[in-house]
Amino acid sequence: MPRFGLGVYKMTDHEETLQSIDTALKFGYRAIDTASLYGNEAEVGEAIRYSGIPREHIFVTTKVWNNDQGYDETLRAFEVSLKKLKMDYVDLYLTHWAVPETFEETYRAIERLYDEKLIRATGVSNHHEHHLEKILAKANIAPMVNQVEMHPYLQQQALSAYCHEHQIAVTAWSPLGRGGVLDDSTILEISKEIGKTTAQVVLRWHLQNDTLIIPKSVTPSRIEENAQIFDFELTQTQMEKIASLNRNQRFGQDPDHFKFDF
Numbered sequence: 001m002p003r004f005g006l007g008v009y010k011m012t013d014h015e016e017t018l019q020s021i022d023t024a025l026k027f028g029y030r031a032i033d034t035a036s037l038y039g040n041e042a043e044v045g046e047a048i049r050y051s052g053i054p055r056e057h058i059f060v061t062t063k064v065w066n067n068d069q070g071y072d073e074t075l076r077a078f079e080v081s082l083k084k085l086k087m088d089y090v091d092l093y094l095t096h097w098a099v100p101e102t103f104e105e106t107y108r109a110i111e112r113l114y115d116e117k118l119i120r121a122t123g124v125s126n127h128h129e130h131h132l133e134k135i136l137a138k139a140n141i142a143p144m145v146n147q148v149e150m151h152p153y154l155q156q157q158a159l160s161a162y163c164h165e166h167q168i169a170v171t172a173w174s175p176l177g178r179g180g181v182l183d184d185s186t187i188l189e190i191s192k193e194i195g196k197t198t199a200q201v202v203l204r205w206h207l208q209n210d211t212l213i214i215p216k217s218v219t220p221s222r223i224e225e226n227a228q229i230f231d232f233e234l235t236q237t238q239m240e241k242i243a244s245l246n247r248n249q250r251f252g253q254d255p256d257h258f259k260f261d262f
């Protein structure tokens, strides 16, 4: 799985979505993170076909939304996603949030999709350690990915260590804190020190922590900027300075207090 991709949440305009994915693929992105909730699976499929890049060179993630969860419901929701994408498999399929009554059954359906080779990897999103424990107790195939909110103000070190211990890759959603960490004075200072933008500093910090990232942007210059993070390295001191910024601050919801009527 590529360590870096484009997130497409809130890309609702048809043309803008196609353009953004096209730009990202031109700048070397090879992973796209969508969800049935985002309403743009059709655009993701269309942009990938239009690019001419072979399907197997692009890693496509989508997710089952909360009110589609449960065993049979998830299998049906997956079919709908596949049709919208106009693809015959998806690279990674995730439970979007751990709906208390259904998340275990949902994951069981995801395992079946994996067995049937309709997905290349299994995973979950917004799962705390206690959710993962329940899944791991029953699963034949452990989740390969947990996608959670993560950025310098919400570092989730315990969850991340738990995932790594169980060989579950961690993907950071809102890796830039929806832009909310980019004016931080410590990050600005590091940015000036090394001549990189604050977004590049934050994204590089994630990579060096072994976290996968899916920054979202519809701005071509930012899509390019966010991809230029493989030609420099943060020092141990710079990594530690960013590690000290954690304040357990969420820009999204806490999975244990999710408003499921959303």
Ligand SMILES: NC(=O)c1ccc[n+]([C@@H]2O[C@H](COP(=O)([O-])OP(=O)(O)OC[C@H]3O[C@@H](n4cnc5c(N)ncnc54)[C@H](OP(=O)(O)O)[C@@H]3O)[C@@H](O)[C@H]2O)c1
Binding pocket: 006, 007, 008, 009, 010, 033, 034, 096, 125, 126, 147, 148, 172, 173, 174, 175, 176, 177, 178, 179, 182, 199, 200, 214, 215, 216, 217, 218, 219, 222, 223, 225, 226, 252
């Ligand atoms: N699993 C989940 O529950 C979940 C939840 C939320 C998100 N996600 C996934 O994670 C992806 C990323 O998260 P996100 O969209 O919430 O937040 P994000 O990637 O942290 O931040 C996106 C925001 O930052 C701006 N931005 C991007 N690059 C920038 C740069 N170089 N300089 C300054 N500003 C920049 C974007 O603006 P412009 O677009 O205007 O350029 C946008 O407003 C989503 O698209 C989605 O795929 C998953």
